[in-house]
Amino acid sequence: MRRIAIALGIATLCSAGSAWAQQGKPPISDPRLAFAETDKNGDGKIDHAEFQARMVEVFYFTDKDKDGFAVRGEMGVWDEENLFDRADRDGDGKISLDEFVAARFQDFDRADTDDSETLTVDEVVAEFERR
C-alpha cells in the first residue's frame, strides 16, 4: 500500500494538466519531463516550495467544478484506492487543498530517501519506475 501511495504521489507530480482533468486519471508521463516542469529554478532539485506549487496546480485541475474541494467523483484513480480517505483527515467526504497538499507531502517525504528535504530526478524516476 505504501508503494502504491508513493507511486501515485509521483504520478501526481507527473500529471498536472488538463489531460488528467479531462480523463479523470493520471496519464503515464515522462517523470523527467515532469521533474523539469516542477523544478522551476532549474537547480536540479525539487524543494518544498516547488512541490507545493505543483500540487496546488494538480488540485486546481482535479477540482473540476472549482468549488475549492475535491470529491470522489473528481478524483479519478484515487477513487479506487483508500487514498481519498487518507487525505480526508476531517472525514467530511471532500478534500480541501490543505488536506491534499498534506497528503502529497507524506509521499514527498517517503520518496526523499536521503532525507534532504528535496527530491532529485533520480528519486522521482526511481519511484515512478517502481509502479
Next chain:
Amino acid sequence: MSVATLRGTAVLLLLVVALGGCAQVGQGIEDNPKTTLGGMLGAAGGGLIAAAAGGGAAGIVGGVLLGGLLGGAIGNHLDQRDKQLAMQNAQRTLESARTGQTSTWHNPDSGHSGSITPTKTYQAASGQYCREYQQKVIIGGEPHESYGTACRQPDGSWKIQG
C-alpha cells in the same frame, strides 16, 4: 441601471483597481505613472462599458479583465476585435491552461497579436482560485509585456486583482 448605480460602480472599480494596482505595461509605476494611470482607467472603463451595454455582472467582470489586461497606452492601439480576441483568450487560458502554457491570439485584420501565460496558481483565503500571468501584446511588430493576477469568480469568469 441607474446613473447613481453606474457612478457607484465606477467609483468602486476605480478604487479596486487603484488599490490593487493594474497590470503594468512595459514599465513600473515609478518609471511611467501615466501609463499605469491609463491602465487603471482602462480597467474601470471596460467595466463601465460592459455595464452600460447591459452585460450584467458577468459582463462587468469580463470588462474589468479586458480593461486590466489591455489598459494604458497599449489598449489605445487595439481595436474592439483585438480586445475581444484577447479577452476570450485570457478567459480560456486562465480557466484551463496549465502553468507555463502559452496561448496566443491573432487578428489578421489589424495584424495585432498577443499571448498570455499563467505563471502561478494558488487559492486565496476566500477559497477563490487565483492565477498570476504574463501577457504579451505585439503591435507593429513590437512586443509589450505585462504581468498581473486574476481570480476566478463564482460565475466562472476571471477578474484582475492587484
